[in-house]
Amino acid sequence: MSEDYIRIENLTYQYADTDVPALQEVNLEISKGEYVAIVGPCGAGKTTLCLTLNGIVPKMFMGEMVGRVTVGGMNTVEHEVREIALLVGMVFDNPEFQLSQMSVEEEIALGLESRGIPREEIRRRISEVLDIVGLAGYEERSPMALSGGQQQRLAIAAALAIHPDILVLDEPTSNLDPIGKQEVFEVCARLNRESGTTIIIAEHEVEVMALYADKIFVLNEGRIVLGGTPREVFSEVDALQSIGLRVPQVTALAHILQMTAGKWDGEYPITVDEAVETIQNRWKESAHA
Ligand SMILES: Nc1ncnc2c1ncn2[C@@H]1O[C@H](COP(=O)(O)OP(=O)(O)OP(=O)(O)O)[C@@H](O)[C@H]1O
Numbered sequence: 001m002s003e004d005y006i007r008i009e010n011l012t013y014q015y016a017d018t019d020v021p022a023l024q025e026v027n028l029e030i031s032k033g034e035y036v037a038i039v040g041p042c043g044a045g046k047t048t049l050c051l052t053l054n055g056i057v058p059k060m061f062m063g064e065m066v067g068r069v070t071v072g073g074m075n076t077v078e079h080e081v082r083e084i085a086l087l088v089g090m091v092f093d094n095p096e097f098q099l100s101q102m103s104v105e106e107e108i109a110l111g112l113e114s115r116g117i118p119r120e121e122i123r124r125r126i127s128e129v130l131d132i133v134g135l136a137g138y139e140e141r142s143p144m145a146l147s148g149g150q151q152q153r154l155a156i157a158a159a160l161a162i163h164p165d166i167l168v169l170d171e172p173t174s175n176l177d178p179i180g181k182q183e184v185f186e187v188c189a190r191l192n193r194e195s196g197t198t199i200i201i202a203e204h205e206v207e208v209m210a211l212y213a214d215k216i217f218v219l220n221e222g223r224i225v226l227g228g229t230p231r232e233v234f235s236e237v238d239a240l241q242s243i244g245l246r247v248p249q250v251t252a253l254a255h256i257l258q259m260t261a262g263k264w265d266g267e268y269p270i271t272v273d274e275a276v277e278t279i280q281n282r283w284k285e286s287a288h289a
Pocket residue numbers: 015016018021022040041042043044045046047048049061
Protein backbone atom coordinates (compact mmCIF):
# COMPACT_ATOMS: atom_id res chain seq x y z
CA MET A 1 0.00 0.00 0.00
CA SER A 2 2.72 2.52 0.89
CA GLU A 3 4.19 2.30 -2.61
CA ASP A 4 1.12 3.79 -4.28
CA TYR A 5 -0.49 5.56 -1.36
CA ILE A 6 -1.19 8.61 -3.50
CA ARG A 7 -0.92 8.12 -7.21
CA ILE A 8 -1.71 10.55 -9.98
CA GLU A 9 -1.65 9.05 -13.45
CA ASN A 10 -1.73 11.02 -16.70
CA LEU A 11 -3.93 13.67 -15.15
CA THR A 12 -5.13 16.47 -17.39
CA TYR A 13 -7.78 18.84 -16.08
CA GLN A 14 -9.33 21.79 -17.84
CA TYR A 15 -11.80 24.18 -16.17
CA ALA A 16 -14.90 25.00 -18.21
CA ASP A 17 -14.64 28.01 -20.49
CA THR A 18 -10.85 28.11 -20.45
CA ASP A 19 -8.46 27.67 -23.34
CA VAL A 20 -5.69 25.69 -21.70
CA PRO A 21 -5.72 22.88 -19.16
CA ALA A 22 -4.85 23.84 -15.57
CA LEU A 23 -3.04 20.49 -15.23
CA GLN A 24 -1.43 18.60 -18.09
CA GLU A 25 -0.31 14.99 -18.08
CA VAL A 26 0.64 15.06 -14.43
CA ASN A 27 2.15 11.89 -13.02
CA LEU A 28 3.31 11.59 -9.45
CA GLU A 29 3.45 9.19 -6.54
CA ILE A 30 3.60 9.96 -2.88
CA SER A 31 4.31 7.36 -0.21
CA LYS A 32 2.68 7.18 3.20
CA GLY A 33 4.43 9.42 5.71
CA GLU A 34 6.20 11.60 3.16
CA TYR A 35 6.45 15.38 3.46
CA VAL A 36 5.97 16.76 -0.03
CA ALA A 37 6.15 20.33 -1.25
CA ILE A 38 4.48 21.60 -4.41
CA VAL A 39 6.06 24.76 -5.76
CA GLY A 40 5.38 26.76 -8.87
CA PRO A 41 4.69 30.27 -10.12
CA CYS A 42 1.23 31.91 -9.97
CA GLY A 43 -1.33 30.02 -11.99
CA ALA A 44 0.90 26.94 -12.32
CA GLY A 45 -1.86 24.62 -11.07
CA LYS A 46 -0.88 24.12 -7.40
CA THR A 47 -4.35 24.74 -5.99
CA THR A 48 -5.98 22.62 -8.70
CA LEU A 49 -3.57 19.78 -7.91
CA CYS A 50 -4.36 20.04 -4.19
CA LEU A 51 -8.09 19.94 -4.94
CA THR A 52 -7.77 16.76 -6.98
CA LEU A 53 -6.54 14.94 -3.89
CA ASN A 54 -9.95 14.88 -2.19
CA GLY A 55 -12.02 14.90 -5.36
CA ILE A 56 -13.24 18.54 -5.13
CA VAL A 57 -11.69 18.69 -8.60
CA PRO A 58 -13.41 17.46 -10.73
CA LYS A 59 -16.62 16.99 -8.71
CA MET A 60 -17.38 20.53 -7.64
CA PHE A 61 -16.32 22.33 -10.78
CA MET A 62 -17.45 22.31 -14.34
CA GLY A 63 -14.52 21.01 -16.31
CA GLU A 64 -13.03 18.00 -17.93
CA MET A 65 -10.68 15.50 -16.37
CA VAL A 66 -8.65 12.81 -18.05
CA GLY A 67 -6.47 10.39 -16.10
CA ARG A 68 -6.73 8.96 -12.60
CA VAL A 69 -6.13 10.01 -9.02
CA THR A 70 -6.08 7.34 -6.31
CA VAL A 71 -5.67 8.12 -2.63
CA GLY A 72 -5.31 5.30 -0.14
CA GLY A 73 -6.63 2.93 -2.82
CA MET A 74 -9.71 5.09 -3.52
CA ASN A 75 -10.22 6.40 -7.03
CA THR A 76 -11.32 9.97 -6.24
CA VAL A 77 -14.04 10.09 -8.88
CA GLU A 78 -15.64 6.91 -7.55
CA HIS A 79 -15.95 8.12 -3.95
CA GLU A 80 -17.79 11.01 -2.29
CA VAL A 81 -15.72 14.03 -1.23
CA ARG A 82 -17.08 13.45 2.32
CA GLU A 83 -15.66 9.94 2.35
CA ILE A 84 -12.28 10.98 0.96
CA ALA A 85 -12.19 13.82 3.49
CA LEU A 86 -11.92 11.23 6.28
CA LEU A 87 -8.50 10.37 4.85
CA VAL A 88 -7.48 13.73 3.39
CA GLY A 89 -7.70 16.91 5.49
CA MET A 90 -7.50 20.22 3.61
CA VAL A 91 -6.25 23.58 4.81
CA PHE A 92 -6.52 26.60 2.52
CA ASP A 93 -4.42 29.72 2.28
CA ASN A 94 -6.81 32.09 3.99
CA PRO A 95 -7.94 30.76 7.38
CA GLU A 96 -10.69 33.39 7.74
CA PHE A 97 -12.32 31.81 4.75
CA GLN A 98 -12.52 28.47 6.54
CA LEU A 99 -13.51 29.71 10.01
CA SER A 100 -17.19 30.36 10.66
CA GLN A 101 -17.99 29.62 14.31
CA MET A 102 -18.21 31.73 17.48
CA SER A 103 -15.56 29.86 19.45
CA VAL A 104 -12.46 27.81 18.86
CA GLU A 105 -14.06 24.64 20.24
CA GLU A 106 -17.20 25.04 18.13
CA GLU A 107 -15.01 25.48 15.09
CA ILE A 108 -13.40 22.10 15.69
CA ALA A 109 -16.65 20.41 16.75
CA LEU A 110 -18.41 21.44 13.52
CA GLY A 111 -16.94 18.78 11.23
CA LEU A 112 -17.24 16.13 13.94
CA GLU A 113 -20.91 16.77 14.76
CA SER A 114 -21.86 16.57 11.12
CA ARG A 115 -20.26 13.14 11.05
CA GLY A 116 -22.30 11.95 14.03
CA ILE A 117 -19.35 11.56 16.40
CA PRO A 118 -20.56 11.31 20.06
CA ARG A 119 -20.19 14.38 22.36
CA GLU A 120 -17.65 12.74 24.67
CA GLU A 121 -15.40 11.81 21.77
CA ILE A 122 -15.76 15.32 20.32
CA ARG A 123 -14.59 16.80 23.64
CA ARG A 124 -11.62 14.43 23.67
CA ARG A 125 -10.61 15.30 20.12
CA ILE A 126 -10.92 19.05 20.72
CA SER A 127 -8.46 18.85 23.56
CA GLU A 128 -6.20 16.49 21.59
CA VAL A 129 -5.92 18.70 18.49
CA LEU A 130 -5.61 21.96 20.43
CA ASP A 131 -2.66 20.41 22.26
CA ILE A 132 -1.09 19.39 18.95
CA VAL A 133 -1.31 22.87 17.43
CA GLY A 134 -0.42 24.66 20.68
CA LEU A 135 -3.81 26.30 21.26
CA ALA A 136 -4.84 24.55 24.51
CA GLY A 137 -6.60 27.09 26.72
CA TYR A 138 -8.11 28.94 23.73
CA GLU A 139 -11.31 26.83 23.64
CA GLU A 140 -13.67 29.72 24.41
CA ARG A 141 -11.97 32.37 22.30
CA SER A 142 -13.51 33.77 19.17
CA PRO A 143 -11.60 32.56 16.09
CA MET A 144 -11.76 36.12 14.73
CA ALA A 145 -9.83 37.40 17.77
CA LEU A 146 -6.84 35.15 17.08
CA SER A 147 -3.66 36.20 15.29
CA GLY A 148 -3.15 35.04 11.69
CA GLY A 149 -0.78 32.27 12.79
CA GLN A 150 -3.22 31.12 15.48
CA GLN A 151 -6.12 31.15 13.01
CA GLN A 152 -4.15 29.05 10.58
CA ARG A 153 -3.24 26.63 13.37
CA LEU A 154 -6.95 26.46 14.28
CA ALA A 155 -7.79 25.60 10.66
CA ILE A 156 -5.18 22.84 10.88
CA ALA A 157 -6.68 21.64 14.21
CA ALA A 158 -10.16 21.50 12.64
CA ALA A 159 -8.77 19.43 9.76
CA LEU A 160 -6.86 17.17 12.16
CA ALA A 161 -9.88 16.48 14.36
CA ILE A 162 -11.20 14.16 11.65
CA HIS A 163 -7.98 12.15 12.13
CA PRO A 164 -6.87 12.32 8.50
CA ASP A 165 -3.80 10.34 7.46
CA ILE A 166 -3.02 12.96 4.85
CA LEU A 167 -2.95 16.71 5.36
CA VAL A 168 -3.00 18.91 2.26
CA LEU A 169 -2.15 22.56 2.84
CA ASP A 170 -2.52 25.08 0.02
CA GLU A 171 -0.14 27.98 0.70
CA PRO A 172 -1.10 27.99 4.37
CA THR A 173 1.39 30.67 5.32
CA SER A 174 0.90 33.21 2.54
CA ASN A 175 -0.88 35.69 4.84
CA LEU A 176 1.29 35.15 7.89
CA ASP A 177 4.18 37.03 9.48
CA PRO A 178 7.46 35.15 10.05
CA ILE A 179 6.41 33.92 13.50
CA GLY A 180 3.03 32.71 12.21
CA LYS A 181 4.76 30.93 9.33
CA GLN A 182 7.18 29.25 11.71
CA GLU A 183 4.27 28.07 13.90
CA VAL A 184 2.54 26.42 10.96
CA PHE A 185 5.70 24.72 9.66
CA GLU A 186 6.54 23.45 13.15
CA VAL A 187 3.10 21.90 13.59
CA CYS A 188 3.29 20.17 10.20
CA ALA A 189 6.79 18.87 10.86
CA ARG A 190 5.75 17.51 14.25
CA LEU A 191 2.65 15.78 12.86
CA ASN A 192 4.78 14.23 10.16
CA ARG A 193 7.48 13.10 12.55
CA GLU A 194 5.38 11.95 15.48
CA SER A 195 2.15 10.72 13.88
CA GLY A 196 3.44 9.78 10.44
CA THR A 197 0.91 12.13 8.83
CA THR A 198 1.57 12.51 5.11
CA ILE A 199 2.02 16.23 4.45
CA ILE A 200 1.45 17.82 1.05
CA ILE A 201 2.02 21.53 1.07
CA ALA A 202 1.93 24.11 -1.71
CA GLU A 203 4.44 26.63 -0.50
CA HIS A 204 6.67 29.53 -1.54
CA GLU A 205 9.10 29.38 1.38
CA VAL A 206 11.93 27.49 -0.26
CA GLU A 207 14.30 27.79 2.70
CA VAL A 208 11.79 25.99 4.90
CA MET A 209 11.01 23.36 2.28
CA ALA A 210 14.75 22.66 1.99
CA LEU A 211 14.71 21.85 5.70
CA TYR A 212 11.53 19.80 5.95
CA ALA A 213 10.45 18.30 2.64
CA ASP A 214 11.35 14.76 1.57
CA LYS A 215 10.32 15.55 -1.99
CA ILE A 216 9.55 18.63 -4.03
CA PHE A 217 7.48 18.76 -7.21
CA VAL A 218 7.77 21.84 -9.42
CA LEU A 219 4.72 22.79 -11.47
CA ASN A 220 4.83 25.19 -14.39
CA GLU A 221 1.91 25.86 -16.73
CA GLY A 222 0.14 22.78 -15.42
CA ARG A 223 3.04 20.38 -15.92
CA ILE A 224 5.43 18.82 -13.45
CA VAL A 225 8.76 20.09 -14.73
CA LEU A 226 11.00 18.87 -11.92
CA GLY A 227 10.63 16.44 -9.04
CA GLY A 228 12.96 14.90 -6.50
CA THR A 229 14.63 15.55 -3.19
CA PRO A 230 15.14 19.21 -2.24
CA ARG A 231 18.83 18.78 -3.12
CA GLU A 232 18.05 17.41 -6.58
CA VAL A 233 15.46 20.06 -7.31
CA PHE A 234 17.30 23.09 -5.92
CA SER A 235 20.50 22.17 -7.76
CA GLU A 236 18.60 23.14 -10.96
CA VAL A 237 19.08 26.82 -10.20
CA ASP A 238 18.86 28.08 -13.79
CA ALA A 239 15.80 25.98 -14.66
CA LEU A 240 13.98 27.21 -11.56
CA GLN A 241 14.95 30.83 -12.04
CA SER A 242 13.89 30.71 -15.69
CA ILE A 243 10.31 30.00 -14.58
CA GLY A 244 10.48 32.70 -11.91
CA LEU A 245 11.12 30.52 -8.88
CA ARG A 246 13.60 31.19 -6.12
CA VAL A 247 16.06 28.71 -4.75
CA PRO A 248 17.29 28.98 -1.13
CA GLN A 249 19.58 32.01 -0.78
CA VAL A 250 22.59 29.90 0.19
CA THR A 251 22.06 27.78 -2.93
CA ALA A 252 21.87 30.89 -5.11
CA LEU A 253 25.07 32.22 -3.50
CA ALA A 254 26.98 28.98 -4.18
CA HIS A 255 25.68 29.00 -7.76
CA ILE A 256 26.83 32.59 -8.35
CA LEU A 257 30.27 31.80 -6.88
CA GLN A 258 30.57 28.79 -9.15
CA MET A 259 29.31 30.53 -12.30
CA THR A 260 31.30 33.73 -11.90
CA ALA A 261 34.54 32.45 -10.43
CA GLY A 262 34.42 28.63 -10.42
CA LYS A 263 34.57 28.93 -6.66
CA TRP A 264 32.04 26.47 -5.33
CA ASP A 265 32.95 23.18 -6.90
CA GLY A 266 30.71 20.33 -5.75
CA GLU A 267 27.13 20.00 -4.57
CA TYR A 268 25.38 23.23 -3.72
CA PRO A 269 24.24 23.62 -0.12
CA ILE A 270 20.50 23.95 0.43
CA THR A 271 20.60 25.05 4.07
CA VAL A 272 22.76 27.57 5.93
CA ASP A 273 24.11 24.78 8.18
CA GLU A 274 25.35 22.85 5.16
CA ALA A 275 27.00 25.94 3.71
CA VAL A 276 28.74 26.67 7.02
CA GLU A 277 30.01 23.08 7.24
CA THR A 278 31.36 23.10 3.67
CA ILE A 279 33.09 26.47 4.12
CA GLN A 280 34.61 25.46 7.47
CA ASN A 281 35.96 22.22 5.95
CA ARG A 282 37.54 24.15 3.09
CA TRP A 283 39.18 26.60 5.47
CA LYS A 284 40.58 23.66 7.43
CA GLU A 285 41.86 22.05 4.21
CA SER A 286 43.49 25.26 3.03
CA ALA A 287 45.04 25.87 6.46
CA HIS A 288 46.64 22.39 6.29
CA ALA A 289 47.76 22.81 2.66
N1 LIG B 1 -12.40 28.01 -10.95
C1 LIG B 1 -11.65 28.22 -12.03
N2 LIG B 1 -12.22 28.43 -13.25
C2 LIG B 1 -11.48 28.62 -14.35
N3 LIG B 1 -10.13 28.61 -14.36
C3 LIG B 1 -9.51 28.41 -13.18
C4 LIG B 1 -10.23 28.21 -11.96
N4 LIG B 1 -9.34 28.05 -10.95
C5 LIG B 1 -8.11 28.15 -11.52
N5 LIG B 1 -8.22 28.37 -12.85
C6 LIG B 1 -7.09 28.49 -13.80
O1 LIG B 1 -6.34 27.29 -13.74
C7 LIG B 1 -4.94 27.57 -13.79
C8 LIG B 1 -4.26 27.01 -12.52
O2 LIG B 1 -4.77 27.73 -11.41
P1 LIG B 1 -4.40 27.35 -9.91
O3 LIG B 1 -5.23 28.24 -9.05
O4 LIG B 1 -4.52 25.89 -9.73
O5 LIG B 1 -2.85 27.78 -9.87
P2 LIG B 1 -1.93 28.08 -8.59
O6 LIG B 1 -0.60 27.52 -8.92
O7 LIG B 1 -2.60 27.63 -7.37
O8 LIG B 1 -1.84 29.67 -8.63
P3 LIG B 1 -1.58 30.69 -7.39
O9 LIG B 1 -0.09 30.72 -7.18
O10 LIG B 1 -2.09 31.98 -7.92
O11 LIG B 1 -2.32 30.20 -6.20
C9 LIG B 1 -4.81 29.08 -13.94
O12 LIG B 1 -4.68 29.37 -15.30
C10 LIG B 1 -6.13 29.60 -13.41
O13 LIG B 1 -6.48 30.79 -14.03
